[in-house]
Amino acid sequence: xxxxxxxxxxxxxxxxxxxxxxxxxxxxxxxxxxxxxxxxxxxxxxxxxxxxxxxxxxxxxxxxxxxxxxxxxxxxxxxxxxxxxxxxxxxxxxxxxxxxxxxxxxxxxxxxxxxxxxxxxxxxxxxxxxxxxxxxxxxxxxxxxxxxxxxxxxxxxxxxxxxxxxxxxxxxxxxxxxxxxxxxxxxxxxxxxxxxxxxxxxxxxxxxxxxxxxxxxxxxxxxxxxxxxxxxxxxxxxxxxxxxxxxxxxxxxxxxxxxxxxxxxxxxxxxxxxxxxxxxxxxxxxxxxxxxxxxxxxxxxxxxxxxxxxxxxxxxxxxxxxxxxxxxxxxxxxxxxxxxxxxxxxxxxx
Amino acid sequence: xxxxxxxxxxxxxxxxxxxxxxxxxxxxxxxxxxxxxxxxxxxxxxxxxxxxxxxxxxxxxxxxxxxxxxxxxxxxxxxxxxxxxxxxxxxxxxxxxxxxxxxxxxxxxxxxxxxxxxxxxxxxxxxxxxxxxxxxxxxxxxxxxxxxxxxxxxxxxxxxxxxxxxxxxxxxxxxxxxxxxxxxxxxxxxxxxxxxxxxxxxxxxxxxxxxxxxxxxxxxxxxxxxxxxxxxxxxxxxxxxxxxxxxxxxxxxxxxxxxxxxxxxxxxxxxxxxxxxxxxxxxxxxxxxxxxxxxxxxxxxxxxxxxxxxxxxxxxxxxxxxxxxxxxxxxxxxxxxxxxxxxxxxxxxx
DNA sequence: CTGAAAGCGCTAACAC
DNA sequence: GTGTTAGCGCTTTCAG
Numbered sequence: 001x002x003x004x005x006x007x008x009x010x011x012x013x014x015x016x017x018x019x020x021x022x023x024x025x026x027x028x029x030x031x032x033x034x035x036x037x038x039x040x041x042x043x044x045x046x047x048x049x050x051x052x053x054x055x056x057x058x059x060x061x062x063x064x065x066x067x068x069x070x071x072x073x074x075x076x077x078x079x080x081x082x083x084x085x086x087x088x089x090x091x092x093x094x095x096x097x098x099x100x101x102x103x104x105x106x107x108x109x110x111x112x113x114x115x116x117x118x119x120x121x122x123x124x125x126x127x128x129x130x131x132x133x134x135x136x137x138x139x140x141x142x143x144x145x146x147x148x149x150x151x152x153x154x155x156x157x158x159x160x161x162x163x164x165x166x167x168x169x170x171x172x173x174x175x176x177x178x179x180x181x182x183x184x185x186x187x188x189x190x191x192x193x194x195x196x197x198x199x200x201x202x203x204x205x206x207x208x209x210x211x212x213x214x215x216x217x218x219x220x221x222x223x224x225x226x227x228x229x230x231x232x233x234x235x236x237x238x239x240x241x242x243x244x245x246x247x248x249x250x251x252x253x254x255x256x257x258x259x260x261x262x263x264x265x266x267x268x269x270x271x272x273x274x275x276x277x278x279x280x281x282x283x284x285x286x287x288x289x290x291x292x293x294x295x296x297x298x299x300x301x302x303x304x305x306x307x308x309x310x311x312x313x314x315x316x317x318x319x320x321x322x323x324x325x326x327x328x329x330x331x332x333x334x335x336x337x338x339x340x341x342x343x344x345x346x347x348x349x350x
Numbered sequence: 351x352x353x354x355x356x357x358x359x360x361x362x363x364x365x366x367x368x369x370x371x372x373x374x375x376x377x378x379x380x381x382x383x384x385x386x387x388x389x390x391x392x393x394x395x396x397x398x399x400x401x402x403x404x405x406x407x408x409x410x411x412x413x414x415x416x417x418x419x420x421x422x423x424x425x426x427x428x429x430x431x432x433x434x435x436x437x438x439x440x441x442x443x444x445x446x447x448x449x450x451x452x453x454x455x456x457x458x459x460x461x462x463x464x465x466x467x468x469x470x471x472x473x474x475x476x477x478x479x480x481x482x483x484x485x486x487x488x489x490x491x492x493x494x495x496x497x498x499x500x501x502x503x504x505x506x507x508x509x510x511x512x513x514x515x516x517x518x519x520x521x522x523x524x525x526x527x528x529x530x531x532x533x534x535x536x537x538x539x540x541x542x543x544x545x546x547x548x549x550x551x552x553x554x555x556x557x558x559x560x561x562x563x564x565x566x567x568x569x570x571x572x573x574x575x576x577x578x579x580x581x582x583x584x585x586x587x588x589x590x591x592x593x594x595x596x597x598x599x600x601x602x603x604x605x606x607x608x609x610x611x612x613x614x615x616x617x618x619x620x621x622x623x624x625x626x627x628x629x630x631x632x633x634x635x636x637x638x639x640x641x642x643x644x645x646x647x648x649x650x651x652x653x654x655x656x657x658x659x660x661x662x663x664x665x666x667x668x669x670x671x672x673x674x675x676x677x678x679x680x681x682x683x684x685x686x687x688x689x690x691x692x693x694x695x696x697x698x699x700x
Numbered sequence: 701c702t703g704a705a706a707g708c709g710c711t712a713a714c715a716c
Numbered sequence: 717g718t719g720t721t722a723g724c725g726c727t728t729t730c731a732g
């Protein structure tokens with residue numbers, strides 16, 4: 001990677017000062033230079049294959065034109081569409097996203113945060129909000145760093161928040177189950193140090209309580225993973241109390257775990273137990289059975305958070321908004337009429 | 351985001367020259383400064399919350415400590431583990447990856463490439479190799495840019511290549527099917543302008559030809575997507591010639607598409623037709639039925655390509671290696687004995 | 701409309 | 717061991 005051509009090279013070839021080159025090549029200042037010289041300069045630039053050096057520019061303007069995106073794990077299928085949404089907004093505006101995974105570890109999160117600060121990112125998108133203020137989010141806020149929260153909120157830290165409408169999604173899921181005749185419903189919630197888990201489980205309890213005869217039960221999973229969902233469902237099935245006829249996972253992964261647990265216990269879905277997920281992640285329709293779930297506009301959440309952040313950056317001041325995007329229930333084959341009850345195809349006596 | 355403290359601030363507080371601060375804070379030059387002053391400097395730095403500015407450093411050293419990673423689509427589950435593998439190698443070495451998606455469009459690819467050049471990335475990882483030299487890869491090579499190819503090769507451009515052992519994976523898949531009694535095997539290949547598609551389909555033909563009585567047929571899908579796989583399988587099923595009893599997808603997505611097509615035609619898997627995928631992407635085990643597939647070490651491919659690239663960067667010269675990682679056949683439930691024939695539960699005459 | 705000069709924050713070469 | 721000096725490549729006053 002040999003020495004690249006600089007603005008001075010272009011200046012020399014075009015017989016102007018480098019300042020003029022700078023003006024000519026920047027859309028915002030292009031009008032300050034006569035269209036003839038501008039043309040000459042551009043030709044020279046093209047001829048030399050000139051590519052401006054963003055680092056040098058950033059040093060001068062103290063704008064890096066990058067933003068840091070901190071997520072738990074790219075491998076979680078929730079995130080790729082979010083990232084694409086973010087980039088979709090950033091790219092045409094000349095910004096670039098710097099990605100960092102934390103795997104949920106505080107130490108890694110701190111390291112990632114600092115590494116992004118070294119790169120002088122102009123702002124952050126945090127998709128890692130947790131409760132308990134020791135997190136990086138709190139440090140960022142104290143340090144006056146511009147940021148927006150995506151999906152999850154950080155307790156008491158007033159960064160803007162972009163989420164799906166969790167409460168309405170859960171309500172739709174509960175209603176769907178109730179219409180199918182279910183009365184004993186289990187919610188396998190994500191860890192309660194995540195705001196989404198709290199919001200969803202509260203919405204779950206509220207929804208169940210508001211419908212006569214419906215009993216909702218909440219169990220907290222250790223993490224938002226298939227394994228944790230499976231373990232939670234195993235625990236429930238090991239009890240010899242009353243079994244739920246339906247379960248709502250705090251996300252699709254937990255629902256998938258529940259499905260695996262049921263399979264290992266010889267329970268069929270939806271004949272024995274109906275299952276609903278949350279997010280409608282990729283492949284949700286290809287599972288066995290295709291998963292009924294709440295679709296969350298992940299791409300749009302990315303776009304919106306990027307939009308919000310750039311607005312803050314341009315204004316130079318932190319906004320305090322809250323954007324809640326609509327969600328929708330996608331009914332597939334993992335939910336069916338309760339057995340022992342109202343259904344036609346499954347006349348039963350359980 | 352107020353003005354950050356600079357090296358000069360630290361120098362003033364520690365009563366030394368900024369050059370000394372620079373030395374003290376850099377592990378490679380730390381020994382050049384007395385441990386006492388070093389300690390004092392570090393204390394001052396911590397006290398002020400000093401974070402070095404990599405843009406300034408990069409301008410000086412003409413190293414950005416970033417590398418560009420160009421992929422078709424992050425949303426394709428093949429890539430997230432690759433990216434994590436790359437970052438896993440880069441991060442402890444102070445490097446950061448800049449990601450860009452092309453969606454397979456040349457124009458976007460060019461734009462992404464230039465935007466990364468502006469950021470003065472120290473090298474590239476291309477996961478977009480195609481045949482036909484008009485691509486960015488060719489331009490990069492001509493411009494003496496350091497890079498490595500991941501998974502796919504760019505025709506005649508001698509960048510290092512990191513792949514899985516496609517040929518052995520396909521051979522294992524074919525053998526597995528033959529052992530199950532299959533004799534009419536279909537390969538739904540990816541587009542032939544991708545080197546992986548060519549390698550795999552050639553391996554397929556070779557494998558089939560080498561076994562007496564086995565007839566292999568190759569059909570080229572329009573893209574590496576579920577939809578393309580479904581369409582290809584639809585086409586085959588619409589013919590009234592001899593039907594294959596097994597199909598090998600060029601990747602898991604194509605296999606999944608075949609599965610969908612079969613379902614819509616009332617064909618069962620594996621009873622009517624066995625299906626094998628390639629990559630063992632996430633959730634392959636959760637499909638209906640759980641997919642037999644060739645596991646490719648995606649994370650390691652990321653790691654290895656990053657290692658190769660950094661080595662080139664440090665050497666300052668392009669290497670010419672080729673790393674082929676071992677793959678393994680993961681047998682699940684989408685493959686079974688050929689119907690109408692041969693197995694033990696299905697007694698055989700193979 | 702264009703040129704000259706200064707400086708963003710840092711490191712590397714050279715002094716002492 | 718530490719200070720001095722000189723830029724890296726760019727934008728932005730300020731003159732003219």
